[in-house]
Amino acid sequence: MGASFESSESIAPGKRVLALSGGVGGAKLALGLSRLLTPRQLTIACNTGDDFEHLGLRICPDLDTVMYTLAGRNNTELGWGLAGESWRVLDSLGQLGGDTWFRLGDMDIATHLARSEWLRRGESLSAVTRRLCAALGVAHPLLPMSDDAVGTVVHSDQGALSFQHYFVREQCRPAVRGFEFQGIETARPQSELMALLGGDELAAVVICPSNPFVSVDPILKVPGVRAALRATRAPVIAVSPIVGGIAIKGPTAKMMAELDMPSSAAAVAEHYGDLLDGFVIDETDAEQAEAIARSGVAVRIAQTVMKTLDDRIMLAAETLRFAAAI
Amino acid sequence: MGASFESSESIAPGKRVLALSGGVGGAKLALGLSRLLTPRQLTIACNTGDDFEHLGLRICPDLDTVMYTLAGRNNTELGWGLAGESWRVLDSLGQLGGDTWFRLGDMDIATHLARSEWLRRGESLSAVTRRLCAALGVAHPLLPMSDDAVGTVVHSDQGALSFQHYFVREQCRPAVRGFEFQGIETARPQSELMALLGGDELAAVVICPSNPFVSVDPILKVPGVRAALRATRAPVIAVSPIVGGIAIKGPTAKMMAELDMPSSAAAVAEHYGDLLDGFVIDETDAEQAEAIARSGVAVRIAQTVMKTLDDRIMLAAETLRFAAAI
Numbered sequence: 001m002g003a004s005f006e007s008s009e010s011i012a013p014g015k016r017v018l019a020l021s022g023g024v025g026g027a028k029l030a031l032g033l034s035r036l037l038t039p040r041q042l043t044i045a046c047n048t049g050d051d052f053e054h055l056g057l058r059i060c061p062d063l064d065t066v067m068y069t070l071a072g073r074n075n076t077e078l079g080w081g082l083a084g085e086s087w088r089v090l091d092s093l094g095q096l097g098g099d100t101w102f103r104l105g106d107m108d109i110a111t112h113l114a115r116s117e118w119l120r121r122g123e124s125l126s127a128v129t130r131r132l133c134a135a136l137g138v139a140h141p142l143l144p145m146s147d148d149a150v151g152t153v154v155h156s157d158q159g160a161l162s163f164q165h166y167f168v169r170e171q172c173r174p175a176v177r178g179f180e181f182q183g184i185e186t187a188r189p190q191s192e193l194m195a196l197l198g199g200d201e202l203a204a205v206v207i208c209p210s211n212p213f214v215s216v217d218p219i220l221k222v223p224g225v226r227a228a229l230r231a232t233r234a235p236v237i238a239v240s241p242i243v244g245g246i247a248i249k250g251p252t253a254k255m256m257a258e259l260d261m262p263s264s265a266a267a268v269a270e271h272y273g274d275l276l277d278g279f280v281i282d283e284t285d286a287e288q289a290e291a292i293a294r295s296g297v298a299v300r301i302a303q304t305v306m307k308t309l310d311d312r313i314m315l316a317a318e319t320l321r322f323a324a325a326i
Numbered sequence: 327m328g329a330s331f332e333s334s335e336s337i338a339p340g341k342r343v344l345a346l347s348g349g350v351g352g353a354k355l356a357l358g359l360s361r362l363l364t365p366r367q368l369t370i371a372c373n374t375g376d377d378f379e380h381l382g383l384r385i386c387p388d389l390d391t392v393m394y395t396l397a398g399r400n401n402t403e404l405g406w407g408l409a410g411e412s413w414r415v416l417d418s419l420g421q422l423g424g425d426t427w428f429r430l431g432d433m434d435i436a437t438h439l440a441r442s443e444w445l446r447r448g449e450s451l452s453a454v455t456r457r458l459c460a461a462l463g464v465a466h467p468l469l470p471m472s473d474d475a476v477g478t479v480v481h482s483d484q485g486a487l488s489f490q491h492y493f494v495r496e497q498c499r500p501a502v503r504g505f506e507f508q509g510i511e512t513a514r515p516q517s518e519l520m521a522l523l524g525g526d527e528l529a530a531v532v533i534c535p536s537n538p539f540v541s542v543d544p545i546l547k548v549p550g551v552r553a554a555l556r557a558t559r560a561p562v563i564a565v566s567p568i569v570g571g572i573a574i575k576g577p578t579a580k581m582m583a584e585l586d587m588p589s590s591a592a593a594v595a596e597h598y599g600d601l602l603d604g605f606v607i608d609e610t611d612a613e614q615a616e617a618i619a620r621s622g623v624a625v626r627i628a629q630t631v632m633k634t635l636d637d638r639i640m641l642a643a644e645t646l647r648f649a650a651a652i
Binding site: 055056057086088089090091092093095096097098099106107109110111113114116117120131132135136 | 382383412417419461
């Protein structure tokens with residue numbers, strides 16, 4: 001670690017931080033937070049609306065991205081999957097005429113085989129995630145938003161598409177009309193997540209710079225989560241995934257345009273609405289600070305584009321200081 | 327091909343041969359037959375009692391061994407699986423704490439992923455096997471004995487073990503007491519197999535030198551198969567899997583001893599009983615010919631140990647000549 005922050009700088013003793021994360025963008029900030037906070041101090045709850053069954057494998061893209069990132073095993077060249085990955089299975093599968101549109105590396109397949117097997121044996125997704133994290137050396141608690149299956153459906157100009165069909169197979173080309181989270185009404189929020197939200201150790205909730213519609217909203221829509229976020233005395237801080245009108249990663253800006261929203265940090269803040277106590281925007285978007293502040297949300301201007309590990313740690317530290325100041 | 331046999335030597339025009347096969351030993355003779363007979367002339371029906379679900383994958387060891395062997399893709403060093411195989415998935419799975427007792431190579435996993443997916447979509451095992459064979463360039467029809475699942479259970483001094491647990495995990499160490507083929511009573515024989523057995527094109531049935539108890543018996547016990555074999559006018563010829571009192575491959579001799587049978591070619595002939603019109607034994611066992619012949623079964627003495635491709639082709643040719651002479 002090159003940065004010189006100490007966890008004691010930003011969080012009071014005995015206090016804990018909850019990060020809500022989707023995939024890549026969220027994982028970057030989660031990694032930064034994990035370098036400042038101990039496993040006792042930081043819990044990460046992750047979107048599972050992207051999860052799907054493919055080739056009989058239960059695949060949890062966001063959980064895996066965060067897990068691989070925290071393990072230092074993420075593939076930075078591809079931006080997804082594992083470093084040093086190989087493609088022996090998928091190459092052979094293609095030769096046999098099988099589906100290869102979802103790129104599964106050999107080591108990644110091992111993760112999905114293990115997860116699927118343990119789930120079939122009756123273990124919860126939480127328990128399976130704990131086992132995988134332990135094997136990969138991830139010490140910070142990583143929680144699925146729910147142990148119940150939720151399936152994000154993208155309603156588009158090409159009809160209803162399951163999320164991975166929209167995201168990977170169609171490469172986000174269809175124009176988005178809206179989203180549906182199948183199973184969300186009956187999904188129970190993960191118990192440790194709710195205990196943390198309802199307890200008095202919570203110092204801050206950090207909504208990572210993930211896609212508001214398909215990464216963060218599913219977490220917020222699990223019954224009980226939004227109410228618990230409203231009820232907690234801890235500040236709820238979001239970091240904008242939109243910088244200078246574009247998304248650092250993924251289709252957030254494109255979705256906003258298709259949903260007739262301005263592609264701006266301010267529009268993201270408005271989307272989260274009264275859930276937020278604070279909002280971190282990039283220096284590029286400083287001129288939006290006043291408008292956001294008028295809605296009663298504290299604003300912190302920071303360098304939010306995370307290119308290096310130091311960027312991740314500095315943004316995490318800035319976010320924690322902001323939370324402490326609210 | 328080094329040998330100089332012509333298919334016209336051994337089989338009349340318009341006639342067809344059916345081979346019944348288990349895994350490795352059977353696949354060797356099936357390969358020899360495939361070099362002498364055209365895809366129109368040779369059909370191979372394969373044991374599926376060894377099939378099992380593992381890590382959510384439907385694995386058909388005997389079908390795959392025959393398929394990989396006919397494709398020239400079998401791993402001759404290991405004696406199973408694919409040549410040039412790699413172990414990336416299984417290595418990672420082991421690091422994650424998953425089950426690795428059943429050695430699945432990366433390319434082999436692709437076969438199982440494709441098969442499992444196509445079966446889940448409602449295709450029959452026959453149709454799936456056709457697709458896999460087509461992709462691998464296997465032109466000879468390869469049929470599962472049934473499209474219905476049959477599960478071989480080995481009753482042993484360590485209790486009831488599913489076949490692969492006995493065979494791979496326990497490495498055949500438990501002493502065998504008997505066998506059970508779960509689902510066999512309601513399994514329907516594969517339709518092309520029955521059409522061939524019931525038709526007038528059949529020139530010979532060759533029971534390959536596979537384990538009589540766990541490779542051939544499951545095929546014979548699929549309802550209707552044994553009766554059809556008795557009813558056909560074509561000669562039914564078995565090639566002994568026992569040579570000089572030992573099995574060339576696998577636990578046949580050990581099983582015979584544990585079942586209080588002599589480990590001899592003659593005992594295999596007796597096991598098949600009145601199903602046989604002819605029995606091919608090795609030169610080593612020539613002294614058993616008379617005893618076998620006394621039971622009314624024609625005997626051919628041949629070089630049955632198949633070390634090279636030429637050995638396979640020569641034994642296949644000898645078996646076809648024997649059938650033609652009966």
